[in-house]
Amino acid sequence: MSVNITFLGGAGTVTGSKFLVQFEGQRLLVDCGLFQGYKALRLRNRVPLPFEPHHLGAVVLTHAHLDHSGHFPLLVKEGFKGKAWCTPGTRDLCEILLPDSGHIQEEDAAFANRHGFSKHSPALPLYTVDDAQRCLKHLHAVPPLREFEPIRGWKARFYGAGHILGASSLLVEVGGKKLLFSGDLGRPDDLIMLPPDPPPGADAVIVESTYGDRLHPKDNLVDELAPLLDKVAARGGTAVVPVFAVGRAQALLHAVAELKRQHRLPHALPVYLDSPMAIHSTEAFTRHLGEHRLNAAQCNALAHVAQMVRTPDESKAIATHHGPKVILAASGMATGGRVLHHLVQYLGDHRNLVVLTGYQAPGTRGATLADGGASLRIHGQDVAVRAEVAQLQSASAHADAGQLMQWLRAIPGQPHRAFVVHGDLEASDCLRRRIENELHWHAMAPEHGSTWAV
Structure with missing residues (x-):
């Protein structure tokens, strides 16, 4: 009997990763992520999955980013009763990210209801803080490289993937087949994360392709950030930096700390980290030394390099602090959260600067800014974009096309098949062609909802 994989997310898009084995x-469901970006993708978050959650044997999470874990509270809310296996780092971050995700959704729904711009009455969150808190008891942590049985008779093992704390690739052995899920692979030269572990042998590999059609520049994040912040400080402006609360926020804080240590930025330049989730994630780095x-x-x-902004009132008070400053706030693609209020506050002034810190999925506000949009739709209103917009090229936590190929080449033996996922259509197809032309493996970019035997 064959082993089948159904691609319920992360196929033809960089978000919503869900792979049903x-x-x-x-x-077994590998990853349980939220769709982000275009409205047509976001609507998939409310479409019932093609199986009863209580019939699912187990979930395995490769890492804590919401496009890989953010649907899990809803899965539990709808009846899943089993374990979600992950590394200790992923568990710790999920305990931060998932309740915060529920909180943001509740806040956004409440804001929409107060101001009447939702097409639904009332606007409802996908799940609540309480839903997210309840799902956490299902998390079951296993250290990397230790074999475990997510389902009786199924063997699995995590391998370090870099990218963020706890992020892993996953090897699943069942039915005489070995399936290797890359998860999100980090860069070998990442500023703060270790390089990915060498991959194990497998019959089939499911590989991400976020940057499958491009190479990262050689720029260093510290050197790239320095002139941008120096310029906005000199003209008395505010730099608004949308950040992913896990990984990107810490990389930016580290870069700012280095610039101040090197006296390349004034020590007195105020820096704010306006995200409770990012604050807690920053604290987690100390618990995971090594x-x-x-x-x-x-x-x-x-x-200590930034003022930690925890409450909504503290966030609103930032606007009363005049003069140059830097505000780091979630989310990284400006899809929600407190950064939206800062964009409303600062987009209209040419002295200000928005610093985009990585990949911006099509359909997100971040993508609109990156593409030079003249206005941004926020909370039902069009906000004029007069501030300068810069997109960092060196801050990505994803492996580029060359680094993805390097990881694939390191897989012992010859996988029978490669499934290219978690990328836009062009990026996935570009990596697929490279795999076929350079490695001579059978490679494909599966469509959403398709099922394939391995």
Whole structure:
């Protein structure tokens, strides 16, 4: 009997990663992510999955980013009763990210209802803080490289993937087949994360392709950021930096700390980290020394280079602080959260600067800014874009096309098949062609909802 994989997310898009592995009536879901970006994608978050959640044997999460874990509270809300296996780092970050995700959705729904711009009455969150808190008891942590059984008779093992704390590739052995899921692969030269572990042998590999059609420049994040912040400070403006609360926020804080240590930025330049989720994630780096490149002193610098903004009132008070400043706020693609209020506040002034810190999925506000949009739709209103917009080229936490190929070449033996996922259509197809032409493996970019035997 064959082992089947159904691609319920992360196919033809960089978000919503969900891969259903089936064998002899048993089901394992690898990743359980939210769709982000275009409205047509976001609407998939409310479409019932093609199986009853209580019939699912187990879930395995490769890492904590919401496009890989953010649907899990809804899965539990709808009846899943089993375990969600992950690394200790992923568990710790999910305990931060998932309740915060529920909180943001509740806040956004409440804001929409107060101001009447939702097409639904009332606007409802996908899930609540309480839903997210309830799902956390299902998380079951296993250290990397230790074999575990997510379902009786199924073997699995995590391998370090870099990218963010706890991020892993996953090897699943079932039905005589070995399936290797890359998860999101980090860069070998990442500023704060360790390089990915060498991959194990497999019969089939499911590989991400976020940057499958491009190479990262050689720029260093510290050097790229320095002139941008120096310029906005000199003209008395405010730099608004949309950041992913896990990974990107810490990389930017580390870069700012280095610039101040090197006297390339004024020590008095105010920096705000306006995201409780990012604050807690920053604190997690100290608890996971040895799993990243930063030492205890550098982790301490992360905690003190910025003013930590925890409450909504503290966030609103930032606008009363005149003069140059830097505001780091979630989310990284400006899809929600407090950064939207800062964009409303600062987009209209030419002295200000928006710094985009990485990939911007099509359909997100970040993509609109990156493409030079003249206005941005926020909370039902069009906000004029007069501020300068810059997009960093060196801040990505994803492996580029060359680094993805390097990881694939390191897989022992010859996988029978490669499934290219978690990328836009062009990026996925470009990586697919490289795999076929350079590695001579059978490669394909599966469509959303399709099922394939391995």
